[in-house]
Amino acid sequence: MWRPDRDSKTPLYRQIADYMEQRISFGELPPGSILPSERKLAEQLGVNRSTVVQAYDDLRASGMIESATGSGTRVSQHKWGMAQKHPPNWSRYVEGGTFLPNLPLMRRIRESIRRGDPAVNFASGELAPELSPNEAIRGLMAGRPFREQMGYGDPQGYGKLRIALASFLREHRGIRATDDSILVTSGSQQSLYLITQCLLSPGDAIAIENPSYCYSLPMFQSAGLRLFGLPVDKRGVDPEHIQSLYQKHRIRMVFLNPIFQNPTGTVVDEERKKELVACCERLGIPIVEDDPFGLTSLNEDRQPLPMKAADPNGTVLYVGSLSKIAASGLRIGWIVAPQSVINRLADAREQMDFGLSVFPQWIAAHFLESRDLRPHLMRLRAALRSRRDVMAEALRRELSGEIAFDLPEGGLNLWCKVRRPVHDFALLENGIKKGVLFVPGSVYGSESGFVRLTYARPRTEDIEPGIAKFAEALRLTLGT
Template sequence: MWKPDRGSDKPLYAQIADDLARRISSGEFPPGTRLPSERSLAELLGVNRSTVVLAFGELRAAGIVESRTGSGTRVSRGGWGAAPKQTPNWSRYAEDGGFLPNLPLMRRIREALSRHPSLIDFASGELSADLAPAAEIAALLREQDDIAYLGYDNPQGHMPLREALASYLARYRGIRTTASSVLITSGSQQSLFLIAQCLLAPGDAVAVEDPSYCRSLPMFQSAGLRVFRLPVDEHGTRPGDIRALRKKHRVKMVFLNPNYQNPTGTVLGAERRKELLEAASGLGLPIVEDDPFSLTAFGERPPDPLKAMDADGSVLYIGSFSKIAASGLRIGWMVAPNAIVERLADARQQMDFGLSVIPQRIVARFLESPYFRPHLERLRTELQFKRDLLIDALRKELPDQVEFAVPRGGLHLWCRLRHAVQDGKLLDEAIRRGTVFVPGSVYGSAPGYVRFTYARPRAEDIGPGVAAFAEALRAMEHGPGGP
């Protein structure tokens, strides 16, 4: 009896749909044949009933089967592909679109969290609810009594927010800019999307850190870009590597996350920053600086961004409210030359006519309110506490199995496993034991690395979550029958 392959990157429901379609096409199930019930087929294949429901839905969308209340699911009587009226093959449309889906491991993580909300979540790169300024935002919402207009706003972003951000960037990040050079986006990811789609062309070469969050984004491949790696060591990216890639591959743009880099947590060294900016200026090479984590620095002054040192206009600077306050507000920003801001604002207007004015107003007020600085101080304290809980738990549960450098800021801990294991199988083992993480291969690294986000789980769940991961790792190392 055929069974779906749980080790495959293809979702179980899609495997089941493909197998049934093959058997129908071969005549094993002629037109009008009633298929097994969802429950019985789920038991036969050893999967959840919801998985079979999804598989049948795929077959219905393709016009291969039809379902009626009280009659079950049957092979279409008109003959697959021969009926005068057919349902569009939506599965084929979904597969053939030019915009690539998320990586298989990321889809597996998202599906697991959706189906099992009780999983201890070391995977989601966002703050837990207790770290968000919920009470402060609620107070600001209660003060929103002067909203006179709820129509479309400026596609570049709400002017009071752009002015507040210019003041914020000068005060906290040492960046001198004006409201006209700020573009409001729905977050760093939309900023990256706009850059990839509007400032680059298919076939262009770009350089990204290795490992890097950017390597988890299929949007670069969807845009037809050629992506080249910049290795990251304990001091960040080496400027010489950028020069070499520019010479060999004519790289047109460099994407960097210099402060508390995602996923490694490294900080680009001071000398390398100077040399990198000199190289960019000499080559006329734009740098996209993603800086979401700097204000989470633990017990130290946040490192200056490259943009604060940029005397030649080489750096496009992007940031986000998600990592320092609340991802649900969906507010990010970009600092760029006016020509770039206008180009991207025009493109974004074609996408959505601009962001909602209400969250923009809230963020503008929060940045200028007496709530903001105390929130940052509390956030840093709580993140450092959670980081230390995670480190203590790893040292207790896996003293000889993992290696890591202690990050001085950010939300993530990057770990190397002493013995490499298969990423997908380790993830499945961890999910079965009640926890989830991000395998390092998602970020372009070799097998044997994992990223834990300590900002997401509750403090009381960090120890049990690490214990569950340790059980999964030991099961992988010892194989069937091991402890």
């Protein structure tokens, strides 16, 4: 995000005015566009409100913008003789469309991240840069010449990567699949998007865990789907709840994250996994199994296998990615499914973007086949265990009696329950003021008073100070 240069000889207000005028001239802010309030823009740019007031005064004097009591400040409709022209009403366009915007709480969190606030980030569900295999990838790139064609590739994905994935899934996840049954995507969210757009229709009913990361993705509502929640207990989802929802609403698909579930950290036990697959086979409905955290188990002796590992009849569509175990920036995910499903999704994928860039797929293929993979996973698990323990100890010290949580055996998050009633939005705003970010549980469909804290994103040395800031925000919200 642009910010004025404090070392420039040009006054700050003049830099702001020039930048706004440039954006108006480029058509980025068409006539009629509503501008941020003086206070809001001052916060975004890190300047005093009086500086923005002076910049707006200059723009107003030149006729570039206009203000009216009760309706705020906007780009003038009459600039540069445009009164007789009729540019598009972009406000009406952006409020339309079928693809819904992110939830307000998520937009607030991401806005704070984009602004570069000096915050401890417990909100982003990704690995810290130092947890990614950067050195291994640099070594792979330095030691192997890239000789692949740079044209449009196979919409199903780079062939060598699909072969590498088939081997990786067999060795590490117990899944037997050929490269023909794998579709490479740009991550789990694109996999879910393709499934909702290609295999379901508006009005269809689907079942998702409650709470669930799926609730934070408006793509399901954008597709016109009806969502019904499945309670999550210590053993995960109960098959009887699926049976009940099917009888009441004729659900057509079940979305599950059975291993270190996001956000609760729950692991579905082996017996219940079999019961879930058997239940859905009996009803004739598919399971979409999202498995981003399966290889983050902190117990080397207990590596839970996905439901897909025991799915001889093709009931389970398996979704995975490298985002939570290697690097989110690689944008490598996959779907394992029956051939007819893969063909349908690959056809849709080709209509969208003609397939992923071959370069990150080439890197991923070599990394999955390299001797660096297993040592990286071992280092990652050790680092995650250390960070989890630091966070848990800090919570016990700072908020003993105020907050409850179970220690997860894998994944990247702690799922916490505030013992007293608390307003989610107020808690988030106070957290931002104190310099800490997190995700309120209501984003994932839970009742108010739950919080997801990610221990994989911040640096280890920032976790304890971050929890202290969170404790301050919580006490401020509770009035204690």
